[in-house]
Amino acid sequence: xxxxxxxxxxxxxxxxxxxxxxxxxxxxxxxxxxxxxxxxxxxxxxxxxxxxxxxxxxxxxxxxxxxxxxxxxxxxxxxxxxxxxxxxxxxxxxxxxxxxxxxxxxxxxxxxxxxxxxxxxxxxxxxxxxxxxxxxxxxxxxxxxxxxxxxxxxxxxxxxxxxxxxxxxxxxxxxxxxxxxxxxxxxxxxxxxxxxxxxxxxxxxxxxxxxxxxxxxxxxxxxxxxxxxxxxxxxxxxxxxxxxxxxxxxxxxxxxxxxxxxxxxxxxxxxxxxxxxxxxxxxxxxxxxxxxxxxxxxxxxxxxxxxxxxxxxxxxxxxxxxxxxxxxxxxxxxxxxxxxxxxxxxxxxxxxxxxxxxxxxxxxxxxxxxxxxxxxxxxxxxxxxxxxxxxxxxxxxxxxxxxxxxxxxxxxxxxxxxxxxxxxxxxxxxxxxxxxxxxxxxxxxxxxxxxxxxxxxxxxxxxxxxxxxxxxxxxxxxxxxxxxxxxxxxxxxxx
Numbered sequence: 495x496x497x498x499x500x501x502x503x504x505x506x507x508x509x510x511x512x513x514x515x516x517x518x519x520x521x522x523x524x525x526x527x528x529x530x531x532x533x534x535x536x537x538x539x540x541x542x543x544x545x546x547x548x549x550x551x552x553x554x555x556x557x558x559x560x561x562x563x564x565x566x567x568x569x570x571x572x573x574x575x576x577x578x579x580x581x582x583x584x585x586x587x588x589x590x591x592x593x594x595x596x597x598x599x600x601x602x603x604x605x606x607x608x609x610x611x612x613x614x615x616x617x618x619x620x621x622x623x624x625x626x627x628x629x630x631x632x633x634x635x636x637x638x639x640x641x642x643x644x645x646x647x648x649x650x651x652x653x654x655x656x657x658x659x660x661x662x663x664x665x666x667x668x669x670x671x672x673x674x675x676x677x678x679x680x681x682x683x684x685x686x687x688x689x690x691x692x693x694x695x696x697x698x699x700x701x702x703x704x705x706x707x708x709x710x711x712x713x714x715x716x717x718x719x720x721x722x723x724x725x726x727x728x729x730x731x732x733x734x735x736x737x738x739x740x741x742x743x744x745x746x747x748x749x750x751x752x753x754x755x756x757x758x759x760x761x762x763x764x765x766x767x768x769x770x771x772x773x774x775x776x777x778x779x780x781x782x783x784x785x786x787x788x789x790x791x792x793x794x795x796x797x798x799x800x801x802x803x804x805x806x807x808x809x810x811x812x813x814x815x816x817x818x819x820x821x822x823x824x825x826x827x828x829x830x831x832x833x834x835x836x837x838x839x840x841x842x843x844x845x846x847x848x849x850x851x852x853x854x855x856x857x858x859x860x861x862x863x864x865x866x867x868x869x870x871x872x873x874x875x876x877x878x879x880x881x882x883x884x885x886x887x888x889x890x891x892x893x894x895x896x897x898x899x900x901x902x903x904x905x906x907x908x909x910x911x912x913x914x915x916x917x918x919x920x921x922x923x924x925x926x927x928x929x930x931x932x933x934x935x936x937x938x939x940x941x942x943x944x945x946x947x948x949x950x951x952x953x954x955x956x957x958x959x960x961x962x963x964x965x966x967x968x969x970x971x972x973x974x975x976x977x978x979x980x981x982x983x984x985x986x987x988x989x
Contacts, residue, residue: 562617566661588644605654612658687807691720693752759783811979835884870917881917
């Protein structure tokens, strides 16, 4: 009891000192800042700006920050303020010009504004410590503004901040960061360390990732992180075709004991992977496309990530998947996905809406739009005649909504991730209901399997199929199979 009384007296003394002191420039800023942070609006605005203007790492940091804020806010309002009933400070000592127009009426302990600010910034810092440090002064200002305007004691603010940090740790416990999710221990592979990119021959696709505006200088982008790399740019009218550029680069890399590099999207990376595997060369992937699925699943999100892996010689072996028309022995590799039917359209719709409404609602919207307009196909899958709307096959197991897989963690698990949306009576309704309930895997409309090999037959000649962003047509019987750990790629590994 004596300790509690001492802390209370100390809290009130500190509040009085802050109220009595002049803070140059604070009167113009802090009352507006504290109002802007009401209901977390300031932090939602920061998150929205990061998601709109930043890349995937910024969107991930914004999402973690908002999730941490939500947990902190819920904890403050449901437990904190109901457990400790504390009156707000008396405003007699606070200058009138500092006071808020509308005074809060809930318990003073703990500060919800401080909790939200600390939670958001800590969540962002877990994804990127420098972004967290950049936001820390803003969070501290919001927390201090609550004392400055007379609505909280300093102890309320400190308790709220501690609760916010705890909320961010709780979210990280439930949803680990990428740094926590170390890649699988197996299978490391031998690859040469190439300081500055010496011995790395990079083929850069000038057209990858472009939507509008002038094309970037791909050679300058590579030399910005790997100054000694040899770069060939293709995709322009006067440049060599992609396949020729890759073959020549691979031959040079092999003669010098180096590696093949590629800058582009998934289609370009697919072409480079086939060449690298054939020549027995390690592959360095610089994410220069629109979606960069393979690079991101490797953990390579920036050119700097790729450069660090190349210079340190960190690499892993990954699986390649292949489809071929029987009886031919040659086939086409795919690094990410193969699909027949409406799956490409489903992914296009989901990607268009995911950053606006979230992956789960976007998956539902995509499933509905595709199933509403798609026509089922009749085919034999491993000898069984089936009517399906779409067939998806992933190179290694994907995570995510059953009809719209999102990403992989293990790129050398030895399996094909097969997902089929069956036709039949009320199939559209049943699949949509399963998606709405969050249980698409339990729906009889959706079939899933993890297989080392898949055979498809009975398709009409000319049936479209897609792989790694490219489109071709099916002819005859198709066999899909794995080549386990067939490609060596540079990747950042845990220390």
